[in-house]
Amino acid sequence: MDNNHNEFTRRSALKGAAAAAVLAGTAVALPNVAVPSARAVPRTGQGKGREVAVFGGGMSGLAAAHELIERGFRVTVYEPAFLGGKARSHDVPNTARGGRQHLPGEHGFRFYPGCYQHVPDTMERIPLAGGGDVKNRHLVNVETAVVAFDDTGYAPVSAPASIMGFIDHAPAIVNLENLRNALTTGLKFVVDIPPHELAYFVARELIIATSCEERRLGQWEKQSWLQFVKADGKSPAYRAYLAGALTRALVAAKSHTASARTIGQIGLALATSATGLVGHYDAELVNGGVDRILNGPTNHTWIDPWVAYLRSRGVRFAMGTGVSRFQVAGKRITGASMSDGSTATADWFVAAMPIDRLKPLLTPDLVGADPSLTGIRRLEDDWMVGIQYFMSRKSEVPPSHIASLGTPWALTGLFQAKPWNVDFAKTYGDGTVRDCLSIDISEWEKPGILYGKTAKQCSRKEIAREVWAQMSRAMNAGGKRILRDEDLVTWSLDPGITWSPTIQNATPLMVNTAGSYAHRPTAHTRIPNFFIAGDHVRTNIDLATMEGANESGRRVTNAILAAADSPARPAPVFPLWELPMLDPFKAEDRNRYRAGLPHFLDV
Known part of the structure; x- marks a missing residue:
């Protein structure tokens, strides 16, 4: 094999080592990053086969194929429509x-x-014709942000996303019109949302930041974000913008249904990365990286080069066909009936399709082999x-x-x-x-x-x-x-x-809802040769995103490595990093939670 492709980049290796996040596909249970779903995958070693069938060529399926093909497995991806899934252009x-x-x-x-x-x-490990890789040639910083309001009296405001963004775009930011808009909007915002409500909203986010993992899952997971920030009784602007629209704009979630734990944690991750105080994130307030995009159509800059790379490594793509039923015997998958009338066989089977495609496949024999899969039916899109x-x-x-x-x-x-x-x-x-x-x-x-x-x-x-x-x-x-x-x-x-x-x-998106974490599957199931990938799988980011889907593909890889008793290096799985200075507060909150006491800031 090509050593340049077979080895991780120095940056990736250091990142994985620093994270200590490669233990049978799970983040190590550090005090500030523990995630119950991230338990160690049991190394059953029940099969030595190397043939993997991946059903779905979206983000999770391609990520699983990428990690598996680099670890000596033979992979076939079955995709009925388009490669790239919801990320495609x-x-x-x-x-x-x-x-x-x-x-x-x-x-x-x-x-x-x-x-x-x-x-x-993953982008950093996709080579491009002419040299370089997807990340370093095509992932670029967005250096400013525009905030507009659908309300009389507010004006759109351009703001820098970093110090370099301010320097590079100062003429567009520090001009009379934008300064007037900022002043007008700022004054109205203070009038519409009283300072004590702003302070209260910040305090609620601080509660998430200093809550132990047990409280996050045991208490905040069961509340909606709207309930958590106590929008009832607050000003209309507080309810509309801080409690509602901000959540919709940042993570495309509905504040009245999404869990407080998920929204709070992703908000904390966004803020933490922006500080530049956590070296594991490629972002900081000086040089930017808080907000990034691809510098061209997604397929041209990412998906097409990715597929080309996977083909060059030996991944086979079977297009125009999808799984219609998993064949189960002896509590194992023996094959997959395909929409074109054929049967797909493999040693390991990966369901890497969205929940609207997965739910119809939850037949009695499949659920009988793993009753926990019934929770998938309760997930919403x-x-x-x-x-x-x-x-x-x-x-x-x-x-x-x-x-x-x-x-x-x-x-x-x-x-x-x-x-x-x-x-x-x-x-x-x-x-x-x-x-x-x-x-x-x-x-x-x-x-x-x-x-x-x-x-x-x-x-x-x-x-x-x-x-x-x-x-x-x-x-x-x-x-x-x-x-x-x-x-x-x-x-x-x-x-x-x-x-x-x-x-x-044709492409609905799974949405986070309060209490839904309990119903989300893990990458490995009780069926020893059946695995699930997708943004509905339990991951550290716990949000329906391409990041969560990619992480799930890595978790599937590591579960297959464990089941096949493979000596290959596990795929890196990274936690959401939080500031170590918060650990003492979390430790105190853990004692309070176990004693049945509320969070010390929850007044």
Whole structure:
């Protein structure tokens, strides 16, 4: 084998060693990173086979294939539709002219926060033609952020995401218009959300930061974020923005259903990575990295090179077919009946599909072999997909993610030309498009402002008009027309949304709900040759993200290594790092929790 490919990079090795996070696929139970799901995988050694069938070519399936093929296993990935899953991008059909590429469509805009570790580690191990790797050539910092509000009196504000971001984009940040907007919005925010409520919200996050793992799982996991931050009785702005919209914008979760433990922990991870005080995160306030994106369409910059690398290592891809039933005998999987009528056989079977595809496969014989799998049926999914607006004018907004807080459909977005550092007119379409505003629609069940209908009640054109109207109202609230109707050339809604005859979504996203942790499966099951990967699997990040899906693929790898009694090095699994200075507070809280006492700040 090629030693350059077979060995981890020095950076990855040091990272894994520092984390002490490679113990049969689990994070070591340190006081501040212990996760009950991260128990050691039993080394059964019941099989020596090296043939693995992975059903699903999304993030988790590709991650599992990557780790397994580098450890001497033979891997076949079965994918009925598209490789890359919910992370993929696509070409907008029939839009290329004059030797240019098709306009770039995305399932949604990409967000790689500084607390992500598994995805960047994988990117760093994907070589590119001409040298380098995906991470170092294509993962770039987004150095500013735009916060817009769907409320009268607020104006959109551009803010730096790092000191270097401030230096590089000072003219766009320190100008009269932005300073006026910041002052206007800041004063209104203080009026709408009293200082004591702001302090209270910070105190609630501090409770999460200083809670022991037992309390997080035993108490905060069972509460919604909205309950935890005690939104009842607070000002309307507190409920709308701090308790609700902020959660929607950062992690695409609903504050009234998502568990306080999950939202609190990911908020803590985002904040911790931004400080630069934890060296395991590739982020800091000086040089940035708190917010990162790929500098081009996801498939072009990541998925396609990844698949090419996996093929070069021997991964086989069986496209156009998916599993329709797992065959069970003697409490083992003996084969998989495929949608094309064939039967897939292997030594080890990995279900790496989303929960909407996994649930129908939970047949009585499968659940009879592992009754704990019934919990999967109680997991919930929701819709979050993207729409792209292609414009004839390049945006004047500095490279930034846009959090449009309070919009009925919970919109977030990104102008792509500047952070991609590309001339759209020369590269894509027919030469008339100079920028693209990629927007995620995270709320599909609240009425909009144009038609008074939910997104699920709208036609394709109505969705496009409604999203544009909502984003325009928020972005243009400062008096300057950042979005202009006359600049709009065309748009593209995620092709996974179809009307046949009623609206359907081919790629729903699992959503975190209070108490759902107990129902999430582990990567290894009680069926000795059956494993589960996906963002619904218990992971350290515990959130439906590409980071969680990637981590689950590594956990599957390590479970297979244990079951096969393989001597190969386990795949690194990284914890969410927290500041060591918090450990004494967690230790005190552990004593209080075991004594039945509340958290010392929970007053």
